[in-house]
Protein backbone atom coordinates (compact mmCIF):
# COMPACT_ATOMS: atom_id res chain seq x y z
CA UNK A 1 0.00 0.00 0.00
CA UNK A 2 2.93 2.31 0.71
CA UNK A 3 4.22 1.75 -2.84
CA UNK A 4 0.74 2.45 -4.17
CA UNK A 5 0.66 5.77 -2.32
CA UNK A 6 4.17 6.74 -3.40
CA UNK A 7 3.01 6.75 -7.02
CA UNK A 8 1.05 9.88 -6.09
CA UNK A 9 4.11 11.88 -5.00
CA UNK A 10 4.23 14.08 -8.09
CA UNK A 11 0.52 14.03 -8.86
CA UNK A 12 -1.78 17.00 -8.30
CA UNK A 13 -4.42 16.75 -5.55
CA UNK A 14 -7.62 16.50 -7.55
CA UNK A 15 -11.17 15.36 -6.87
CA UNK A 16 -13.03 12.87 -9.11
CA UNK A 17 -14.74 15.79 -10.79
CA UNK A 18 -11.48 17.59 -11.49
CA UNK A 19 -11.27 20.22 -8.73
CA UNK A 20 -7.72 20.85 -7.48
CA UNK A 21 -6.76 21.71 -3.92
CA UNK A 22 -3.34 22.22 -2.37
CA UNK A 23 -1.98 19.68 0.09
CA UNK A 24 0.77 21.30 2.12
CA UNK A 25 2.76 20.26 5.17
CA UNK A 26 3.37 21.62 8.66
CA UNK A 27 7.00 21.87 9.75
CA UNK A 28 8.87 22.93 12.88
CA UNK A 29 12.46 23.12 11.60
CA UNK A 30 14.31 23.15 8.28
CA UNK A 31 15.23 19.50 8.94
CA UNK A 32 11.60 18.55 8.37
CA UNK A 33 11.82 19.48 4.67
CA UNK A 34 13.11 16.08 3.62
CA UNK A 35 9.89 14.44 4.77
CA UNK A 36 7.81 17.03 2.94
CA UNK A 37 9.51 16.39 -0.38
CA UNK A 38 9.47 12.61 0.08
CA UNK A 39 5.72 12.71 0.73
CA UNK A 40 4.74 15.03 -2.11
CA UNK A 41 3.88 18.15 -0.12
CA UNK A 42 2.91 20.94 -2.51
CA UNK A 43 4.05 23.62 -0.13
CA UNK A 44 4.50 24.50 3.52
CA UNK A 45 1.22 25.61 5.04
CA UNK A 46 2.65 26.23 8.50
CA UNK A 47 6.24 26.72 9.59
CA UNK A 48 6.06 26.98 13.39
CA UNK A 49 9.00 29.31 14.05
CA UNK A 50 8.76 29.02 17.84
CA UNK A 51 11.13 26.03 17.75
CA UNK A 52 13.92 28.40 16.68
CA UNK A 53 13.39 30.28 19.94
CA UNK A 54 12.91 27.36 22.31
CA UNK A 55 15.43 25.27 24.24
CA UNK A 56 18.07 28.00 24.41
CA UNK A 57 19.15 30.96 26.53
CA UNK A 58 18.74 33.91 24.23
CA UNK A 59 16.73 35.22 21.27
CA UNK A 60 18.04 33.82 17.97
CA UNK A 61 19.85 36.55 16.02
CA UNK A 62 18.50 38.02 12.80
CA UNK A 63 21.28 36.21 10.94
CA UNK A 64 20.47 32.84 12.45
CA UNK A 65 16.79 33.26 11.65
CA UNK A 66 17.55 34.45 8.13
CA UNK A 67 19.59 31.31 7.47
CA UNK A 68 16.80 29.02 8.72
CA UNK A 69 14.08 30.77 6.67
CA UNK A 70 16.28 30.87 3.58
CA UNK A 71 16.99 27.16 3.88
CA UNK A 72 13.27 26.37 3.94
CA UNK A 73 12.45 28.71 1.05
CA UNK A 74 15.26 27.39 -1.14
CA UNK A 75 14.44 23.81 -0.21
CA UNK A 76 10.86 24.28 -1.39
CA UNK A 77 12.11 25.61 -4.71
CA UNK A 78 9.49 28.27 -5.40
CA UNK A 79 6.57 26.40 -3.88
CA UNK A 80 4.53 28.38 -1.33
CA UNK A 81 5.91 28.58 2.21
CA UNK A 82 3.72 30.06 4.94
CA UNK A 83 5.88 31.16 7.86
CA UNK A 84 4.09 31.94 11.10
CA UNK A 85 5.62 34.61 13.29
CA UNK A 86 6.51 33.70 16.85
CA UNK A 87 3.74 32.00 18.83
CA UNK A 88 4.98 31.64 22.39
CA UNK A 89 3.73 32.74 25.76
CA UNK A 90 0.97 31.15 27.72
CA UNK A 91 1.90 27.50 28.12
CA UNK A 92 4.92 27.66 25.76
CA UNK A 93 7.60 29.27 27.89
CA UNK A 94 10.76 31.10 26.89
CA UNK A 95 12.96 31.47 29.99
CA UNK A 96 14.87 34.49 28.66
CA UNK A 97 11.71 36.52 28.05
CA UNK A 98 10.56 36.50 31.65
CA UNK A 99 6.89 36.16 30.78
CA UNK A 100 4.40 36.41 33.64
CA UNK A 101 2.78 33.32 35.20
CA UNK A 102 -0.90 33.40 34.37
CA UNK A 103 -4.16 31.92 35.69
CA UNK A 104 -5.37 31.10 32.16
CA UNK A 105 -2.33 30.80 29.90
CA UNK A 106 -4.44 29.89 26.86
CA UNK A 107 -6.37 33.13 27.29
CA UNK A 108 -3.30 35.12 28.06
CA UNK A 109 -0.24 36.92 26.85
CA UNK A 110 0.92 34.92 23.83
CA UNK A 111 1.76 35.21 20.14
CA UNK A 112 1.03 38.68 18.66
CA UNK A 113 -0.25 39.88 22.03
CA UNK A 114 3.32 39.50 23.24
CA UNK A 115 5.28 40.28 20.05
CA UNK A 116 3.40 43.55 19.43
CA UNK A 117 4.58 44.54 22.89
CA UNK A 118 8.18 43.44 22.34
CA UNK A 119 8.92 45.31 19.17
CA UNK A 120 12.65 44.70 18.98
CA UNK A 121 12.10 40.96 19.12
CA UNK A 122 9.29 41.17 16.55
CA UNK A 123 11.14 43.50 14.17
CA UNK A 124 14.18 41.20 14.22
CA UNK A 125 12.05 38.28 13.07
CA UNK A 126 10.30 40.37 10.42
CA UNK A 127 13.61 41.60 9.02
CA UNK A 128 14.96 38.06 8.84
CA UNK A 129 11.81 36.98 7.01
CA UNK A 130 11.89 39.91 4.59
CA UNK A 131 15.54 39.28 3.71
CA UNK A 132 14.83 35.58 3.21
CA UNK A 133 11.86 36.38 0.96
CA UNK A 134 14.21 36.96 -1.98
CA UNK A 135 14.91 33.20 -2.00
CA UNK A 136 11.48 31.74 -2.63
CA UNK A 137 7.73 32.06 -2.36
CA UNK A 138 7.31 33.40 1.17
CA UNK A 139 3.94 34.15 2.76
CA UNK A 140 3.87 35.64 6.25
CA UNK A 141 1.21 34.71 8.81
CA UNK A 142 0.35 36.26 12.17
CA UNK A 143 -0.91 33.94 14.96
CA UNK A 144 -3.69 34.49 17.53
CA UNK A 145 -5.22 37.50 15.83
CA UNK A 146 -8.43 38.59 17.57
CA UNK A 147 -8.96 42.10 16.17
CA UNK A 148 -8.38 44.02 12.94
CA UNK A 149 -6.27 46.50 14.90
CA UNK A 150 -3.81 43.76 15.91
CA UNK A 151 -3.45 42.77 12.27
CA UNK A 152 -2.98 46.38 11.17
CA UNK A 153 -0.31 46.99 13.81
CA UNK A 154 1.61 43.83 12.92
CA UNK A 155 1.39 44.61 9.21
CA UNK A 156 2.52 48.21 9.79
CA UNK A 157 5.68 46.96 11.52
CA UNK A 158 6.30 44.62 8.60
CA UNK A 159 5.93 47.45 6.07
CA UNK A 160 8.22 49.70 8.11
CA UNK A 161 10.95 47.07 8.17
CA UNK A 162 10.43 46.35 4.48
CA UNK A 163 10.81 50.02 3.57
CA UNK A 164 13.99 50.27 5.64
CA UNK A 165 15.51 47.22 3.95
CA UNK A 166 14.58 48.40 0.48
CA UNK A 167 16.09 51.83 1.11
CA UNK A 168 19.28 50.08 2.27
CA UNK A 169 19.35 48.32 -1.10
CA UNK A 170 18.41 44.87 0.21
CA UNK A 171 16.51 42.50 -2.08
CA UNK A 172 12.98 41.88 -0.80
CA UNK A 173 10.23 39.99 -2.65
CA UNK A 174 7.78 42.50 -4.05
CA UNK A 175 4.38 40.90 -3.42
CA UNK A 176 4.65 38.92 -0.20
CA UNK A 177 1.21 37.71 0.87
CA UNK A 178 0.36 38.57 4.47
CA UNK A 179 -2.32 36.53 6.22
CA UNK A 180 -3.61 35.46 9.59
CA UNK A 181 -4.38 32.34 11.54
CA UNK A 182 -8.07 32.02 12.29
CA UNK A 183 -7.98 30.39 15.70
CA UNK A 184 -10.00 32.81 17.82
CA UNK A 185 -13.80 32.86 17.35
CA UNK A 186 -13.90 36.67 17.08
CA UNK A 187 -11.74 36.51 13.96
CA UNK A 188 -13.93 33.81 12.41
CA UNK A 189 -17.09 35.75 13.17
CA UNK A 190 -15.85 38.93 11.46
CA UNK A 191 -13.96 37.07 8.74
CA UNK A 192 -15.81 39.22 6.19
CA UNK A 193 -14.07 42.30 7.63
CA UNK A 194 -10.69 40.57 7.86
CA UNK A 195 -11.00 39.35 4.26
CA UNK A 196 -10.84 42.97 3.06
CA UNK A 197 -7.43 43.54 4.63
CA UNK A 198 -5.57 40.21 4.65
CA UNK A 199 -4.29 38.15 1.70
CA UNK A 200 -5.27 34.75 3.11
CA UNK A 201 -6.63 32.84 6.08
CA UNK A 202 -5.32 29.65 7.66
CA UNK A 203 -7.71 28.08 10.13
CA UNK A 204 -6.00 26.82 13.28
CA UNK A 205 -8.49 24.28 14.53
CA UNK A 206 -6.35 23.09 17.44
CA UNK A 207 -7.06 26.40 19.13
CA UNK A 208 -10.31 27.33 17.38
CA UNK A 209 -11.98 24.20 18.78
CA UNK A 210 -10.85 24.87 22.34
CA UNK A 211 -11.95 28.51 22.21
CA UNK A 212 -15.28 27.76 20.53
CA UNK A 213 -16.20 25.01 23.01
CA UNK A 214 -14.47 26.72 25.97
CA UNK A 215 -12.60 23.47 26.64
CA UNK A 216 -8.87 23.57 27.42
CA UNK A 217 -7.14 21.39 24.84
CA UNK A 218 -4.84 19.95 27.55
CA UNK A 219 -7.55 19.11 30.13
CA UNK A 220 -8.66 15.45 30.03
CA UNK A 221 -11.73 16.17 32.14
CA UNK A 222 -13.29 18.28 29.37
CA UNK A 223 -11.86 16.43 26.39
CA UNK A 224 -15.35 15.19 25.44
CA UNK A 225 -16.05 18.77 24.34
CA UNK A 226 -13.11 18.77 21.96
CA UNK A 227 -15.27 18.01 18.90
CA UNK A 228 -13.81 18.82 15.48
CA UNK A 229 -17.05 17.83 13.70
CA UNK A 230 -19.35 19.87 15.88
CA UNK A 231 -21.76 21.94 13.74
CA UNK A 232 -20.72 25.10 15.60
CA UNK A 233 -17.17 24.66 14.38
CA UNK A 234 -18.29 23.70 10.87
CA UNK A 235 -20.35 26.87 10.68
CA UNK A 236 -17.35 28.98 11.66
CA UNK A 237 -15.25 27.27 8.98
CA UNK A 238 -18.00 27.88 6.45
CA UNK A 239 -18.12 31.58 7.34
CA UNK A 240 -14.36 31.90 7.02
CA UNK A 241 -14.08 30.16 3.65
CA UNK A 242 -17.04 32.05 2.18
CA UNK A 243 -15.72 35.38 3.44
CA UNK A 244 -12.31 34.71 1.88
CA UNK A 245 -13.77 33.72 -1.48
CA UNK A 246 -16.08 36.71 -1.59
CA UNK A 247 -12.97 38.93 -1.56
CA UNK A 248 -11.00 36.71 -3.95
CA UNK A 249 -8.70 35.44 -1.19
CA UNK A 250 -7.79 31.84 -0.33
CA UNK A 251 -8.54 29.91 2.83
CA UNK A 252 -6.47 27.07 4.22
CA UNK A 253 -6.33 25.05 7.39
CA UNK A 254 -3.24 24.11 9.38
CA UNK A 255 -4.77 22.53 12.48
CA UNK A 256 -4.79 18.75 12.97
CA UNK A 257 -8.28 18.59 11.49
CA UNK A 258 -6.92 19.31 7.98
CA UNK A 259 -5.35 15.86 7.76
CA UNK A 260 -8.21 13.98 9.40
CA UNK A 261 -9.84 11.41 7.13
CA UNK A 262 -13.33 12.08 8.50
CA UNK A 263 -12.94 15.86 8.22
CA UNK A 264 -11.51 16.02 4.69
CA UNK A 265 -14.85 15.33 2.92
CA UNK A 266 -16.50 18.09 4.96
CA UNK A 267 -13.67 20.57 4.40
CA UNK A 268 -13.61 19.87 0.69
CA UNK A 269 -17.35 20.48 0.59
CA UNK A 270 -17.00 23.72 2.54
CA UNK A 271 -14.60 24.92 -0.16
CA UNK A 272 -11.27 24.89 1.66
CA UNK A 273 -8.44 25.68 -0.80
CA UNK A 274 -5.40 24.47 1.08
CA UNK A 275 -4.97 21.64 3.60
CA UNK A 276 -1.80 21.70 5.69
CA UNK A 277 -0.98 18.60 7.72
CA UNK A 278 1.88 16.46 8.93
CA UNK A 279 3.92 15.35 5.92
CA UNK A 280 3.16 11.70 6.64
CA UNK A 281 -0.56 12.31 5.98
CA UNK A 282 -0.25 14.04 2.59
CA UNK A 283 -0.29 11.01 0.27
CA UNK A 284 -3.17 9.36 2.08
CA UNK A 285 -5.17 12.57 1.85
CA UNK A 286 -4.36 12.90 -1.87
CA UNK A 287 -5.63 9.38 -2.49
CA UNK A 288 -8.79 10.01 -0.48
CA UNK A 289 -9.54 13.26 -2.34
CA UNK A 290 -9.08 11.57 -5.71
CA UNK A 291 -12.02 9.32 -4.81
CA UNK A 292 -14.40 12.12 -3.78
CA UNK A 293 -16.67 14.31 -5.89
CA UNK A 294 -16.57 17.95 -4.91
CA UNK A 295 -20.22 18.49 -5.86
CA UNK A 296 -21.29 15.62 -3.57
CA UNK A 297 -19.15 16.94 -0.73
CA UNK A 298 -20.79 20.36 -1.15
CA UNK A 299 -24.16 18.70 -0.49
CA UNK A 300 -22.66 16.88 2.50
CA UNK A 301 -21.31 20.14 3.92
CA UNK A 302 -24.62 21.97 3.44
CA UNK A 303 -26.41 19.24 5.39
CA UNK A 304 -23.69 19.01 8.04
CA UNK A 305 -23.88 22.67 9.04
CA UNK A 306 -27.62 22.19 9.67
CA UNK A 307 -27.04 19.32 12.12
CA UNK A 308 -27.53 19.72 15.86
CA UNK A 309 -24.81 17.36 17.05
CA UNK A 310 -21.46 15.83 16.19
CA UNK A 311 -22.94 12.31 15.93
CA UNK A 312 -25.32 13.43 13.20
CA UNK A 313 -22.46 15.01 11.26
CA UNK A 314 -20.40 11.83 11.48
CA UNK A 315 -23.35 9.75 10.30
CA UNK A 316 -23.70 12.03 7.27
CA UNK A 317 -19.98 11.72 6.48
CA UNK A 318 -20.36 7.92 6.57
CA UNK A 319 -23.36 8.04 4.33
CA UNK A 320 -21.80 10.32 1.72
CA UNK A 321 -18.39 8.71 1.59
CA UNK A 322 -19.71 5.13 1.34
CA UNK A 323 -21.97 6.07 -1.52
CA UNK A 324 -19.30 6.62 -4.13
Ligand code: PEP
Nearest residue numbers: 183204205206207254255
Ligand atom coordinates in the same frame (compact mmCIF):
# COMPACT_ATOMS: atom_id res chain seq x y z
C1 PEP B 1 -3.77 25.63 15.70
O1 PEP B 1 -4.09 26.27 16.70
O2 PEP B 1 -4.56 24.90 15.07
C2 PEP B 1 -2.38 25.69 15.20
C3 PEP B 1 -2.06 25.16 14.03
O3 PEP B 1 -1.46 26.30 16.01
P1 PEP B 1 -0.74 25.57 17.25
O4 PEP B 1 -1.20 24.12 17.22
O5 PEP B 1 0.71 25.75 17.01
O6 PEP B 1 -1.29 26.34 18.37
Ligand code: MG
Nearest residue numbers: 183204206207
Ligand atom coordinates in the same frame (compact mmCIF):
# COMPACT_ATOMS: atom_id res chain seq x y z
MG1 MG C 1 -2.73 27.74 17.55
